[in-house]
Every structure is written in C-alpha cells, then in structure tokens.
Amino acid sequence: MSGHSKWSTIKRKKGAADAQRGKLFTKIGREIAMAVKEGGADPVANSRLRDAIAKAKNANMPNDNIQRSIKRNAGGEAVTYEENVYEGYAAGGVAVIVNTLTDNKNRTVSDVRHAFDKHGGSLGATGCVNWMFTRQGQLVVDRGEVSQSEDDFMMLALDIGAEDVSVTPEIFEVLTSPADFSAVREGLESKGISFLSADIVLIPQNMQAVSEEDLPKVQAMIERLEDLDDVQEVFHNGDLPMEEDEE
Secondary structure, eight states: OOSOOGGGGGHHHHHHHHTTHHHHHHHHHHHHHHHHHHHOSOTTTOHHHHHHHHHHHHTTOOHHHHHHHHHHHHTTOSOOOEEEEEEEEEGGGEEEEEEEEESOHHHHHHHHHHHHHHTTOEEOOTTTTGGGEEEEEEEEEEGGGOOSOHHHHHHHHHHHTOSEEEEOSSEEEEEEOGGGHHHHHHHHHHTTOOOSEEEEEEEESSOEEOOTTTHHHHHHHHHHHHHSTTEEEEEEOEEOHHHHHOO
16 A cells, blocks of 8 residues: 555645635536536436535535535426536646536636646647556545454555555545546445545656746646636646645
8 A cells, every 4th residue: 555645736726625615516416417417417327426416425514515416406497407528737847637517618728728827827728748647546534433454444545445555644545447437436425434635636656846936826826726717626746845735
C-alpha cells in the first residue's frame, strides 16, 4: 500500500466548494441531469445516476432537490448539457484538465480560455496533458469515523475490489478502477462506512514543482476555473504547498 495520499491535491478544492454550497448543488444537479440523459431515471439500472445521487447526499443536498432534478430531466423539461474537456498549462508548466458541462459551448470555451490567459497559462489541444494523469475511482474516508482497525479496513476494501489503500493519520484513501468504483463504494457503504469524498478523478502520475513566483498565478487560475458555473472539476499536477496545510 502506498503511504502517500493524493487527497492533499484536492483539499483546497473541497474547502472552496464547502464555502459555496449553492454552487456545488448546481454542479451536482448537472451531473444528475447527464446521468439521467445517459442511462434513464431508475438508479437501480443506472450506476452513473447512483453515483451522482450518492455524491449529492454526501454533500448534504436535500433529497427533494435530488428527486426534483431526476424527475425534471426524465420528463425532458430540463436544459440539455454537453460535456467538454479542456487541457492546457498553468504558469510554470503545471498541467491542467478542466471538465465542463454546458448549455453554451462558445461561452464556456471563452471563459476557460480567459482564465488561462489572464493568469499566465495557455489552453492547449485535446490530449496535450491527459497522458500525465490516471483515471481512477477515489474514496476518502475519515479514519476517526471508522470502527475497524487499519489492517481490517484495508483488507475489507481490497476484498470488495479496491486496487489500493493509502493511509495517513487523518484519512484512508481507497483507489479503484473506474469500472469498479460503484461496486466498491456501495460495498463500503453496506458496511456503514461514509466518505469525505467519493468520485472518479484524474490523479497525476507525477507532481510538478511550482516556484514562489508562479505559485500565486497557478492558484488564482485554478480558483477562477473552479468558480465558473460551467466547470465541474479541475485537475492539475501542481505541487502547491498550501494544499498540504489546509484542512
């Protein structure tokens, strides 16, 4: 098992989302919309919808909001969203991937490009940095909420189908293949385990050091991208010191 957790790379993003709960609910609502469009309104038969509902509940999104979003999209009343991915570099050569859901692609690409340009980055072609990341399911568990011992929890996760478990004094980080993510999440939930976060993410294969000069520009660009309404997720390989320090 790896002793290094990638959880530190998304701590700051989680904190920003917690401070903007309404914006977070809107983003999750779009994920529910795409899940319904792709696989129908029955979560039993639609694993992507089950995952989106679980994510909504983990974010304390009211059940009425969840059900309303499902019904609206099942009835064809909701706005149709398109998934687009943008790749490029922040200052100092930090690789960045931006996942979006939008009803206006021209607006979204303009906003994303502006965020890159304004903060010393450059938007690149599709595939220019994707090869630097590995797509995996990631489930983060608060160790203080787990009754099992470290060894027992690790064996439980691996038996259910996890690929790896990282351990820090604060958390367990469970990594899965994207195909096994739903089954592992549901298996752990059936054992009474809840999550600080549970999602399919892009994990950088190597981290990029960031100089003191470039650090403010990288941070400002990521914050700007995450604040855009059409942006669902931002992944990067920048080794940002503040992310190690923040809770």
